[in-house]
Amino acid sequence: KWMSCYPACPQCGERSRTRPGLQTGSQTSPVDGGLQEVLDEHKISLRRRCEFVTEGTAAAGSGTPLNRIYTELYITQGRSEEVNTQHEVWQLETTSKMETLSDTPIKCQDIFKPLPGQDTHIRVVVTQGVAGIGKTFSVQKFTLDWAEGLENQHVSLVVLLSFRELNLIKDERYSLLQLLRVFHPTLQTVTAEKLTVCKVVFIFDGLDESRFLLDFQNNEVVSDVTQTSSVDVLLTNLIKGNLLPSALLWITSRPAAANQIPPTCVDRVTEVRGFTDLQKEEYFRRRSSDEELCSRITSHIKASRSLHIMCHIPVFCWITATVLEHMLTTDQRGELPKSLTDMYSHFLLVQTQRKKHKYNERHDRSQQELMETDREVLLKLGRLAFEHLEKGNLMFYQEDLEECGLDVTEASVYSGVCTEIFKTECVLFQRKVYCFVHLSIQEFLAAVYIFHCYTNRNTEVLARVMRRECDDRKSSLHIFLRTVMSEALKSKNGHLDLFVRFLHGLSLESNQKLLKGLLGQTESRAEDIQRVVNNLKEMNTSSVSPDRSINIFHCLMEMNDLSVHQDIQEFLKSENRSEKKLSAIHCSALAYMLQMSEEVLDELDLKAYNTSKEGRRRLIPTHCEIVASALKSNPHLTELDLSENQLRDSGVELLSAGLESPNCRLKTLRLRHCILTESSCASLASALKSNPHLTELDLSENQLQDSGVELKSNTSGLINSILSCCASLASALKSNPHLTELDLSENQLQDSGVKLLSAGLESPNCRLETLRSDCTF
Numbered sequence: 001k002w003m004s005c006y007p008a009c010p011q012c013g014e015r016s017r018t019r020p021g022l023q024t025g026s027q028t029s030p031v032d033g034g035l036q037e038v039l040d041e042h043k044i045s046l047r048r049r050c051e052f053v054t055e056g057t058a059a060a061g062s063g064t065p066l067n068r069i070y071t072e073l074y075i076t077q078g079r080s081e082e083v084n085t086q087h088e089v090w091q092l093e094t095t096s097k098m099e100t101l102s103d104t105p106i107k108c109q110d111i112f113k114p115l116p117g118q119d120t121h122i123r124v125v126v127t128q129g130v131a132g133i134g135k136t137f138s139v140q141k142f143t144l145d146w147a148e149g150l151e152n153q154h155v156s157l158v159v160l161l162s163f164r165e166l167n168l169i170k171d172e173r174y175s176l177l178q179l180l181r182v183f184h185p186t187l188q189t190v191t192a193e194k195l196t197v198c199k200v201v202f203i204f205d206g207l208d209e210s211r212f213l214l215d216f217q218n219n220e221v222v223s224d225v226t227q228t229s230s231v232d233v234l235l236t237n238l239i240k241g242n243l244l245p246s247a248l249l250w251i252t253s254r255p256a257a258a259n260q261i262p263p264t265c266v267d268r269v270t271e272v273r274g275f276t277d278l279q280k281e282e283y284f285r286r287r288s289s290d291e292e293l294c295s296r297i298t299s300h301i302k303a304s305r306s307l308h309i310m311c312h313i314p315v316f317c318w319i320t321a322t323v324l325e326h327m328l329t330t331d332q333r334g335e336l337p338k339s340l341t342d343m344y345s346h347f348l349l350v351q352t353q354r355k356k357h358k359y360n361e362r363h364d365r366s367q368q369e370l371m372e373t374d375r376e377v378l379l380k381l382g383r384l385a386f387e388h389l390e391k392g393n394l395m396f397y398q399e400d401l402e403e404c405g406l407d408v409t410e411a412s413v414y415s416g417v418c419t420e421i422f423k424t425e426c427v428l429f430q431r432k433v434y435c436f437v438h439l440s441i442q443e444f445l446a447a448v449y450i451f452h453c454y455t456n457r458n459t460e461v462l463a464r465v466m467r468r469e470c471d472d473r474k475s476s477l478h479i480f481l482r483t484v485m486s487e488a489l490k491s492k493n494g495h496l497d498l499f500v501r502f503l504h505g506l507s508l509e510s511n512q513k514l515l516k517g518l519l520g521q522t523e524s525r526a527e528d529i530q531r532v533v534n535n536l537k538e539m540n541t542s543s544v545s546p547d548r549s550i551n552i553f554h555c556l557m558e559m560n561d562l563s564v565h566q567d568i569q570e571f572l573k574s575e576n577r578s579e580k581k582l583s584a585i586h587c588s589a590l591a592y593m594l595q596m597s598e599e600v601l602d603e604l605d606l607k608a609y610n611t612s613k614e615g616r617r618r619l620i621p622t623h624c625e626i627v628a629s630a631l632k633s634n635p636h637l638t639e640l641d642l643s644e645n646q647l648r649d650s651g652v653e654l655l656s657a658g659l660e661s662p663n664c665r666l667k668t669l670r671l672r673h674c675i676l677t678e679s680s681c682a683s684l685a686s687a688l689k690s691n692p693h694l695t696e697l698d699l700s701e702n703q704l705q706d707s708g709v710e711l712k713s714n715t716s717g718l719i720n721s722i723l724s725c726c727a728s729l730a731s732a733l734k735s736n737p738h739l740t741e742l743d744l745s746e747n748q749l750q751d752s753g754v755k756l757l758s759a760g761l762e763s764p765n766c767r768l769e770t771l772r773s774d775c776t777f
Contacts, residue, residue, distance in 0.1 A: 046144075108141050126261060131254055142203070163212075167212075203252075319347050349514050447503040482532075536585070541618070627658065649677055
């Protein structure tokens with residue numbers, strides 16, 4: 001225990017007897033001896049807090065050494081002022097295929113260090129990432145390395161605070177100095193004067209869990225560390241630099257909540273992308289020394305696209321490893337889980353069986369009693385999960401549990417379900433905060449609860465989820481699931497998408513058998529399942545975005561219906577694709593498969609596919625947010641044809657932002673007959689000034705005015721456009737030697753216009769090689 005106070009060598013594990021911060025050659029900031037002793041004690045305290053971590057819900061102090069299991073996460077540097085409100089699994093599926101050629105990898109230890117060639121001071125860093133991706137582990141690794149004297153020794157003091165703890169004092173008033181002393185008792189003797197000479201790093205973990213209203217516009221100014229105020233006022237003043245301006249701040253958040261901080265207050269934005277494919281394999285190797293077992297696990301994950309994508313999330317790697325290790329090392333027979341519902345059902349079963357055996361040895365209770373307790377606790381947890389999923393809450397407090405009739409103390413003693421999927425944290429003043437170990441587990445349990453309500457005809461709850469009166473006599477499975485799917489598709493950010501996937505997966509008899517002891521008596525007739533499948537294939541989604549429609553295909557996969565997937569595979573192998581008719585659901589499946597394919601598609605021509613207008617709309621998202629994102633992130637995209645689309649000014653502005661990106665390598669852009677306005681042309685003109693790659697631009701049939709003509713003058717390359725203002729055209733011919741092709745088709749030029757045009761052609765700077773026109777002169 002005494003030796004555990006000293007730093008360990010990351011290679012051999014041996015511990016030095018030199019106290020943290022006092023090693024030879026350390027870069028610790030110069031502070032007086034008395035303060036240094038306090039800071040050393042603080043380092044020891046932080047080291048004890050961060051050196052052990054838990055996967056799942058193991059009690060504090062009983063976890064695994066962080067340095068033993070920590071796998072370097074893929075963290076990228078970038079700035080985005082756009083708010084990403086998509087469902088996080090949806091985001092994950094998108095970013096898992098995003099090009100990383102232009103990303104700048106950065107280690108958590110270097111979070112405040114400028115990149116090579118940068119000469120900027122980085123004071124405030126915001127790190128974004130979906131739930132369970134590893135933000136908190138990164139914070140702990142940064143803190144542990146500092147506390148062990150390994151990294152960032154120019155920093156005198158690291159103050160680690162989580163919003164789930166800060167929430168507990170939301171209505172109280174503190175000074176910044178008092179706040180430090182409350183959460184870190186080792187700093188009781190630090191005075192305001194001593195604090196000002198320290199190089200301080202504040203880490204605020206989990207902004208998305210904050211219950212504070214951060215008002216950066218109207219909050220009072222606080223500049224004294226001894227001045228008392230509300231916690232939210234202290235936070236905004238720290239971030240703005242009014243309070244302790246020399247301090248560095250690191251704030252982590254899920255993406256949708258990160259916009260609470262104005263971009264003007266942030267010096268660096270980073271994103272945690274989770275595990276790359278190689279890091280996934282490293283994670284499983286670190287868990288077990290059995291190479292054959294690791295190989296079988298990684299091979300199985302690669303064979304299932306859904307599992308492979310979800311394993312970008314470290315928490316899901318833990319869930320997957322827990323299930324597959326159990327199934328591959330015990331006598332349990334049966335096919336390994338391939339779908340998400342199958343995996344989560346097995347996970348619930350594995351945890352229940354493990355804890356049931358453990359508690360049966362310690363308590364004189366029958367198997368039937370344990371099963372009944374598990375079932376009761378499961379349904380209460382499911383109710384909590386569903387009700388707060390609707391509200392968007394991830395963190396729960398005692399009163400939330402009491403509303404669902406859940407006694408966590410009793411449940412933690414008897415129920416295997418509660419102790420392994422529901423996390424209890426004892427925080428400030430011994431008050432507790434609760435959460436599921438991952439958002440997807442909350443969504444799964446919510447689906448289990450709702451499916452239980454369906455099989456038991458709880459019409460009151462079903463009416464809530466179906467958003468209409470529920471008639472017990474008419475609530476057949478296919479009607480119930482069709483209604484829930486329709487309601488989920490109305491969500492703008494898809495917050496119920498994974499919940500609906502699980503709900504469809506639970507309709508299968510195979511998953512019901514796994515959970516029969518917990519769910520009770522259920523049944524799914526083959527004809528009912530087929531009706532559900534048919535409903536999914538025929539669902540009208542004309543008012544739903546194409547990327548949201550893909551969730552219908554996911555639901556089919558959760559129900560093990562591979563017919564659409566097989567149809568698309570046959571279609572892709574076919575030599576005569578134009579003869580095969582594709583339905584709307586086929587197009588959703590094709591879009592998903594193209595996105596997830598490891599191969600780069602050279603060309604996608606929507607007109608080449610034999611499908612309906614709705615099918616083409618599902619095949620590729622044409623709204624400008626997605627197109628702009630593709631231009632920013634995909635350097636392989638060289639030709640884009642958006643002709644005959646009403647893009648509107650707002651759409652062209654987004655498109656122009658994509659064109660301005662240094663990652664954009666677009667050579668050809670066709671916007672024929674897009675009803676471009678003067679404002680649209682101004683946006684494009686501004687974008688093209690900074691884009692040296694575009695050589696062909698088609699703006700024909702747009703009835704352009706003067707600003708549209710000015711746009712052509714800014715294009716360095718082959719121009720294929722229609723110019724309606726000949727004065728500006730003449731100027732372009734005189735000044736732009738890169739202009740080699742001009743198309744004036746379908747325009748009625750007047751005599752004055754022809755004269756101006758001729759003057760431009762006579763210029764010695766004109767290099768025009770081709771002039772096309774079917775105009776009436």
